[in-house]
Amino acid sequence: MSPLPPLGSFAFAGVSGSFESIATVSVGSGGTSTVSFTSIPSTFKHLQIRAICKVNGTASDFPDFFIRFNGNSTYTDYYSHQLGGDGSSAYANNSGGSSTATGGIVGDINGAQFTAKIIDVLDYANTNKYKTTRSFSGWDANGSGQARFGSNVWLKTNAITSIDFVVRSSPTTIQQYSHFALYGIKG
């Protein structure tokens, strides 16, 4: 049987070491404002983050949380585009020069269901390129929901050594039972 490439990556499955688990974060009781992967080795070609996660907060909070690379929160260093559907209509938007990349990340404010996310960080250790991520995410709550694609650029040539998922503002938190897994894909 020939293994097939994982969704969103360029590695072939079933070959020892080509798709490796690097680290996992499971959010405990009380939630957290930030989930971080640090000291990411440069020995892979691409990274993939697979997660289920939920944020809560007040109704006035924007329902996303964001990705930052290497602790960089500079407004003009990120740009993103999104294509999605909310069950009624399709939409497209962009976030130019946002203080953090949205990555097509979606959260359900005060909802009962978790969002599933798959985020590819391409050629993350290359010091000659800006960094591109591609994301696919969605949540459904039996009468509401969203399915969304996202693409982001981080306008830095630095190798990525840390990735933070950060809530937009307090009192929003990433809730208990959220689970983030970081994988490395060898090229």
Added chain:
Amino acid sequence: MPVTYEPIATQTLTSDQTQVTFSSIAGTFTDLVLVKTGGQSSGNMTMRFNSDSGTNYSGTQVFGTGSGSGSSDRYSNQGTMYINYSNATGNSVTTIMNIMNYANTTTNKTVILRNNDSAFYVGAYVHLWRSTAAITQIDLYGSPNLQNGSTFTLYGVKAA
């Protein structure tokens, strides 16, 4: 080095079938990925977990047919999960399904998938199975048939 992304099982149909089943799925992985390629009868391919036929399935999708702007719709309180659609028997319909944290017994189960009918549409779907049970069985259904030659491959992805 342990294999993190591992093939679990493959089924290649040698005749038209109304159903494909993956059973006795071990709870040792983090996510499952199910890849379907090949033809099917005109209509929906649907899916159930653990033989649950209760009205516990819902979903939201975004898709485009190559005509006009993209579209979005949803379903709620159904007895099955609507996975993909073919508008003509024999069209090649490809679907890659990510069944996230399938073995946890705390949260309801979410599936995100991408699919396309080569002659009709491309789309993405998110589904919810309102059950905290670990998934041990996956049943896929044609309407009525999943066609001869279709391939269904189940992978396990294991986090550290």
